[in-house]
Amino acid sequence: MLISDLDRNALKAHLSGQGLRFRTGPFGVSLRTSIPAIACHIEKLYPHSEALDNDAFIDFHITTNPVSGLRRRLKPQVVFSFDGYKPFKPLPLAQATAAFEWGLNWCIASISHQYLIIHSAVVEKDGLGLMLPGSPGSGKSTLCAALTHSGWRLLSDEMALLSVTDGMIYPVPRPVSLKNQSIQIIKAFAAEAQFGDRVAGTTKGDIEHMYVPEENALQASMGIHAKYLVFPHYQSGCETEVAPLSKGRASMSLIENAFNFNILGHQGFEMISDLVGSLECHDFTYPDLQQALDGIEQITSAKP
Amino acid sequence: MKPVLLIEFLRSRGAGELTKIDTQSYPWELLIRQSRRANLISRVALFLREAGILDDIPTQPRQHYVNALCIAKANARAINWEVRDLYQILRGQNIDFILLKGSAYIWSENSAARGRLFSDVDIMVRKPSLEDAERVLVHSGWMGSTLNSYDQRYYRQWMHEIPPLQHLKRQTTLDLHHSIIPPVSYPDFPAEKLWQLAIPAEDMPGLFVLSHIDMVLHSATHLFHEGEFDQGLRDLSDLDLMIREYILDSVLWEELLARAVELGLELPLYYALNYTQKILDTPVPEQILQKAAQQRSRSHLPDRLLDSLFLVAFVPDHETCRVRGRRVARFLLFIRSHWIKMPWYLLFPHLIRKGWLRLQGENSH
Numbered sequence: 001m002l003i004s005d006l007d008r009n010a011l012k013a014h015l016s017g018q019g020l021r022f023r024t025g026p027f028g029v030s031l032r033t034s035i036p037a038i039a040c041h042i043e044k045l046y047p048h049s050e051a052l053d054n055d056a057f058i059d060f061h062i063t064t065n066p067v068s069g070l071r072r073r074l075k076p077q078v079v080f081s082f083d084g085y086k087p088f089k090p091l092p093l094a095q096a097t098a099a100f101e102w103g104l105n106w107c108i109a110s111i112s113h114q115y116l117i118i119h120s121a122v123v124e125k126d127g128l129g130l131m132l133p134g135s136p137g138s139g140k141s142t143l144c145a146a147l148t149h150s151g152w153r154l155l156s157d158e159m160a161l162l163s164v165t166d167g168m169i170y171p172v173p174r175p176v177s178l179k180n181q182s183i184q185i186i187k188a189f190a191a192e193a194q195f196g197d198r199v200a201g202t203t204k205g206d207i208e209h210m211y212v213p214e215e216n217a218l219q220a221s222m223g224i225h226a227k228y229l230v231f232p233h234y235q236s237g238c239e240t241e242v243a244p245l246s247k248g249r250a251s252m253s254l255i256e257n258a259f260n261f262n263i264l265g266h267q268g269f270e271m272i273s274d275l276v277g278s279l280e281c282h283d284f285t286y287p288d289l290q291q292a293l294d295g296i297e298q299i300t301s302a303k304p
Numbered sequence: 305m306k307p308v309l310l311i312e313f314l315r316s317r318g319a320g321e322l323t324k325i326d327t328q329s330y331p332w333e334l335l336i337r338q339s340r341r342a343n344l345i346s347r348v349a350l351f352l353r354e355a356g357i358l359d360d361i362p363t364q365p366r367q368h369y370v371n372a373l374c375i376a377k378a379n380a381r382a383i384n385w386e387v388r389d390l391y392q393i394l395r396g397q398n399i400d401f402i403l404l405k406g407s408a409y410i411w412s413e414n415s416a417a418r419g420r421l422f423s424d425v426d427i428m429v430r431k432p433s434l435e436d437a438e439r440v441l442v443h444s445g446w447m448g449s450t451l452n453s454y455d456q457r458y459y460r461q462w463m464h465e466i467p468p469l470q471h472l473k474r475q476t477t478l479d480l481h482h483s484i485i486p487p488v489s490y491p492d493f494p495a496e497k498l499w500q501l502a503i504p505a506e507d508m509p510g511l512f513v514l515s516h517i518d519m520v521l522h523s524a525t526h527l528f529h530e531g532e533f534d535q536g537l538r539d540l541s542d543l544d545l546m547i548r549e550y551i552l553d554s555v556l557w558e559e560l561l562a563r564a565v566e567l568g569l570e571l572p573l574y575y576a577l578n579y580t581q582k583i584l585d586t587p588v589p590e591q592i593l594q595k596a597a598q599q600r601s602r603s604h605l606p607d608r609l610l611d612s613l614f615l616v617a618f619v620p621d622h623e624t625c626r627v628r629g630r631r632v633a634r635f636l637l638f639i640r641s642h643w644i645k646m647p648w649y650l651l652f653p654h655l656i657r658k659g660w661l662r663l664q665g666e667n668s669h
Binding site for chain 2 (some may be wrong): 028057058059061083084085111112113114262263264265
């Protein structure tokens, strides 16, 4: 059964009761919330997630509720709780959906050490993976969103889950988080793209979550091998430049972008070495989205 | 009180009965949730591995335990690294130091090191070396926290440690002690007696851990003196493990009791023995418990009231083991810890100030 098979009332009843149990990528999540905006968010953006029954194992028990108490009247806030632990300070109630998405990211990154988790978008075409790691502002999410509308399938816009056991990357396809100008750029690029409600004024600016249709995402529980590693750098007005990146530099950059490299220790180092050994690595500077897509096409269609 | 799965698990570990668990039907998810909340998940995972049943657990829950083992390993690696770094810094000035609490357990690889997760490093130097130690640490990247002058004064005047230091790059927190108990509550605590029995580290002159018995006493003092019960069950489990490891025969039991008298720590020792025995089934001989009860000074509150508060306070703070009155119990124990910590003419202004700041904080957010 999928979340879209639940009618709105059943969905809300689960969320405000024992918790809505669903699967995202390899993880079982139970979500409790009394906030209508999050119910809408789930309904709109997670329709293809499998709804889990009561016997299924849950990895993350999450609650995203308004902060109670007197303060609530003056300035309504939302707090994210991972089974009673609150890793973040409360956010304004209007940012509830972002609090849920960031909180779930935090859960995955701080618990799931069966993967080396790299801060990177990952997409796939014809069984070959493309990793786009990058710091905020590099354009990785924008590029990733556009690629999912250009024949690539999404594994994640945020984290590459590199399995400790088999070295493959596993998908955890969730809505793509777009910020500020990127929202307009993608809306102009893909008229069919659907979005959740706008979350204004977060610490990262304005955010909208883009819906990723089932056919645009890799749902398989099988992993893929990455073939291309591209570090995107958006720079307005520059010339497009594709520069090969040495394996050493690529490794160092991946280590910097790994959430749990310190936890995996020696094993993490071996994994990065193996991964980079089989990757074509590039630094990629581009001035706008179209040039970016052309560049990616050029990189991924070049015969070695 | 309804039995708590995590506590039942720890008790059956103590009794050597984990192998009796039916790994296919055991409520693993619940144990994961409660133990993660109590910061005991890595220890639980290690117990499962030691009992030889980790591999029999169904894949999904097993993965959480395997991950928890991984975290504990990384934690120990990081702490040992920090200790070596501190050694380089302090050795350069010929400052001796004793590792305390978690870092001591990890460094000496004792039973309480098992699956111990923590982020603060605790060390103790002799009082006369305190200023030098602080100065050289600050020069080496361990920065003082941005506490206001009131808190600075509070620490330096009344406490057994200076305000926490934090490493500039690694963000590790370092608690620099000169004693194990706040001077405000125990002005003449003979900290030099701890040094007399401290165990030197191999090949690292100047680095020590407390003697086994003092380690137990410090752990007890910390838990029953500080009044912080967020990690109460984890700390109680430390005590349980160390008592089982170190206090092996009647001679050692008598030594433990006598040392508590010598250091004036009879009360925390009594609580430690009483509550590890009551909650975790630690094998404390009946006559030892009676002796410990007799040799302590009377407490301000009747034993039965304290019993009911402590037993509630040690229950993990998880929604599946909610007990009535836990918040009240923890609050009262917090007040109690301050009450025994400082005289009322210091305590009241302190609490009023803290309460006022908290109110202001509430409004400014």
